[in-house]
Amino acid sequence: MTDNDIDQKLLADIAKGSSKSFRVLLEKYQNQVFGYCRKILEDKAMAEDIAQDTWIKIAEQAENYQPVGSVRSWILRIARNKCVDHLRSQKRWTELDDSETNQLKDEALNADELIQNFEEVSLLKQKISELPVEQRTILMMAMGENLELSEIAQQLGMSVSNVKVTLFRIRKSLREKLEGA
Amino acid sequence: MKDDKDWFSEDAPKGFADRVLAKAEPMLKEKRSLNQRRWILFLLPSLAMSAAAFFWLRLRSDNQGAAFAKIDMDSLEMGQMLVESDELTAEGNGTDQFELLADLDVLEDFDEVEEFAKSESQES
Numbered sequence: 001m002t003d004n005d006i007d008q009k010l011l012a013d014i015a016k017g018s019s020k021s022f023r024v025l026l027e028k029y030q031n032q033v034f035g036y037c038r039k040i041l042e043d044k045a046m047a048e049d050i051a052q053d054t055w056i057k058i059a060e061q062a063e064n065y066q067p068v069g070s071v072r073s074w075i076l077r078i079a080r081n082k083c084v085d086h087l088r089s090q091k092r093w094t095e096l097d098d099s100e101t102n103q104l105k106d107e108a109l110n111a112d113e114l115i116q117n118f119e120e121v122s123l124l125k126q127k128i129s130e131l132p133v134e135q136r137t138i139l140m141m142a143m144g145e146n147l148e149l150s151e152i153a154q155q156l157g158m159s160v161s162n163v164k165v166t167l168f169r170i171r172k173s174l175r176e177k178l179e180g181a
Numbered sequence: 182m183k184d185d186k187d188w189f190s191e192d193a194p195k196g197f198a199d200r201v202l203a204k205a206e207p208m209l210k211e212k213r214s215l216n217q218r219r220w221i222l223f224l225l226p227s228l229a230m231s232a233a234a235f236f237w238l239r240l241r242s243d244n245q246g247a248a249f250a251k252i253d254m255d256s257l258e259m260g261q262m263l264v265e266s267d268e269l270t271a272e273g274n275g276t277d278q279f280e281l282l283a284d285l286d287v288l289e290d291f292d293e294v295e296e297f298a299k300s301e302s303q304e305s
Contacts, residue, residue, distance in 0.1 A: 017213030022205060026198050035191030048194055052201050059205040125188070144189050 007071035015063035022059055029072065030055075033079045036144055040083040040137050042129055050086055054079040076145045077155075080137065087133055127177045135170050142167060 007028075013021035033054055038047035057078050065074055087093035128136060141152045149167075153160045 014209070015212065016216045017209045017211070019202065019206060019209050022209060023198065023202060026201055030193040030198055030201075031190040034193040034197065035189045038191050039189050044194075048197065051193065051197070052204065055201045056205055056208070059208055140189065 004070045004072075008065075008067055011062045011065050011071060014059060015065075025058070025071075026055060029075055032072070033075060036076055036079050036140060037083055039125075039128060039140055039144070040080065040133065041086070042133075042136075046086070050082050051079065054082050057082065073145050073147075080140065080145070084137060092133060123178060124174065127174050130177065131170060131173065135166060135173075138163065138166050139170055 007025065010021040010025045014025065030051070034047060034051045037050045037054070038044060041047045041050060054075070058075060061078070065071070084093060128139060131139065138152060138156070141147045141155070142149075147155070149160050149163045152158075153163045156163075158166075
């Protein structure tokens with residue numbers, strides 16, 4: 001039985017109302033969910049509120065889970081959607097512009113290339129917080145949820161080229177910041 | 182990068198899990214009772230169908246038993262009627278009809294029957 005099978009079993013029990021299974025899943029992923037929200041929102045109190053909402057939503061939607069991806073990805077997707085919804089309600093979220101994509105297409109990269117270039121995670125984490133929120137979210141989707149570019153594009157309503165370009169900009173920006181550090 | 186799946190993890194604030202659980206508990210309770218209701222709704226028709234099938238089979242077997250009992254009673258009554266009719270006949274002729282029939286079987290033609298009948302009447 002894989003880790004994901006155990007998580008699926010826990011979700012099935014939560015769907016039937018098991019508090020015990022909910023606690024097990026919560027204790028397993030609470031740090032990831034909280035950290036994920038914190039990285040996007042950059043506000044501890046807000047991250048706690050959104051992480052709480054995320055868990056309530058998980059309990060609520062347990063019976064609707066489709067075993068397509070892993071349970072972990074499903075949980076993080078809920079967390080990310082909650083964060084983005086919150087940012088939109090605060091008008092702190094601007095949809096990324098598709099207009100410049102053609103100019104940068106050749107220089108674009110994929111998420112793996114981006115991750116490979118950073119070995120010092122602690123320094124990287126510090127620099128990520130300085131990125132605009134939209135870029136942070138895409139970065140979390142690529143590096144945290146390990147989503148394919150096409151999935152990121154689909155979920156954020158962007159073109160794949162635009163996601164590539166954004167990741168290229170993120171790498172450029174982070175490199176500059178890390179070189180200057 | 183040590184663990185790219187977990188690099189963003191951060192310790193959740195103290196008591197976070199308890200707070201979430203307290204908030205989620207009413208919903209989980211509702212799910213539990215809904216689940217119980219689903220089971221009852223699922224089991225009730227099955228139980229009703231089983232009970233109906235049981236009573237139907239029982240009723241059917243009772244009816245069959247009654248029908249057989251009736252046939253037995255009819256046979257018994259018919260037997261009794263035959264015996265009574267034999268007795269009446271025997272009384273009317275003054276002879277035992279069964280004996281007469283047994284004797285008749287031995288006889289081969291009507292002449293002999295007639296002779297036999299004459300001899301019988303003379304004797305009586």
